[in-house]
Amino acid sequence: MTTGLFISFEGIDGAGKSSHIEALAQAFRDQGRVVTLTREPGGTPLAEKLRTLMLHDAMDPLTEALIAFAARRDHLVQVIEPALARGEVVICDRFTDATFAYQGAGRGFDLGQLAALERMVQTGTAPQPHLLREPDLTLWFDLPAAVAAERLATARVPDRFEAQPGEFFARVARGYADRAQAAPARFARIDANASRHAVWQQVVQAMVRKGWLAIMVGTKTADTREQA
Ligand SMILES: Nc1ncnc2c1ncn2[C@@H]1O[C@H](COP(=O)(O)OP(=O)(O)OP(=O)(O)O)[C@@H](O)[C@H]1O
Numbered sequence: 349m350t351t352g353l354f355i356s357f358e359g360i361d362g363a364g365k366s367s368h369i370e371a372l373a374q375a376f377r378d379q380g381r382v383v384t385l386t387r388e389p390g391g392t393p394l395a396e397k398l399r400t401l402m403l404h405d406a407m408d409p410l411t412e413a414l415i416a417f418a419a420r421r422d423h424l425v426q427v428i429e430p431a432l433a434r435g436e437v438v439i440c441d442r443f444t445d446a447t448f449a450y451q452g453a454g455r456g457f458d459l460g461q462l463a464a465l466e467r468m469v470q471t472g473t474a475p476q477p478h479l480l481r482e483p484d485l486t487l488w489f490d491l492p493a494a495v496a497a498e499r500l501a502t503a504r505v506p507d508r509f510e511a512q513p514g515e516f517f518a519r520v521a522r523g524y525a526d527r528a529q530a531a532p533a534r535f536a537r538i539d540a541n542a543s544r545h546a547v548w549q550q551v552v553q554a555m556v557r558k559g560w561l562a563i564m565v566g567t568k569t570a571d572t573r574e575q576a
């Protein structure tokens with residue numbers, strides 16, 4: 349049976365992840381893989397309700413972190429683990445690195461306590477009882493906070509996070525950089541300050557380096573898919 353793959357996309361709001369997530373899912377489907385495309389917070393009916401609370405209701409950092417991990421536990425048990433057990437490719441728009449970056453670096457919540465919650469929530473869900481479930485690869489869209497703010501300025505009505513000031517996103521961006529430095533084998537840095545086409549090429553290269561996608565001659569880019 350094919351081994352499941354768990355890939356997360358990360359980066360500050362407006363880094364440009366969404367433009368490439370569906371394109372990557374399609375690239376895997378084109379090579380015969382079944383893909384579960386999901387997101388955090390969210391991905392199950394319960395976790396989507398928690399997402400609405402987290403993105404729109406005022407709360408303190410501990411409540412925010414607990415909601416993020418409660419939603420994650422339900423998502424892991426109901427969706428991610430079963431899909432990996434079936435040998436699927438799970439592509440998740442954000443996972444635990446977002447909690448370390450936003451609630452940890454952004455809000456200032458204690459990183460040691462987040463690590464304890466991470467262990468509690470992400471252990472015991474996989475067939476291997478002591479495995480801490482983490483993505484096999486995290487695509488980190490690295491973009492300066494000022495550029496992301498320019499991109500988002502006209503894009504949409506901001507939620508509780510998108511409405512935060514530039515300094516918040518500068519801290520979140522540093523939080524991601526710290527996570528990537530601590531686990532370089534798991535992270536692929538994507539220079540997101542580039543054209544959509546150049547960013548897509550980096551995404552494909554990261555997959556090819558892992559041996560998960562063959563070099564795809566004539567594969568549609570995120571750009572050409574949008575135009576189709
Ligand atoms: N390479 C790029 N160059 C310029 N603008 C871009 C690029 N990629 C995406 N954008 C634009 O930037 C905005 C944010 O992109 P997108 O929604 O994909 O980001 P995101 O990382 O998914 O954000 P969020 O996590 O907040 O949902 C959109 O208006 C999108 O059209």
Ligand SMILES: Cc1cn([C@H]2C[C@H](O)[C@@H](COP(=O)(O)O)O2)c(=O)[nH]c1=O
Pocket residue numbers: 361387388389403416441442443444446447448450451509510
């Ligand atoms: C998983 C997770 C997410 N967040 C924040 C990050 C974003 O601002 C929103 C999600 O919105 P998106 O448009 O789907 O990217 O939630 C967080 O603060 N902590 C988390 O653990």
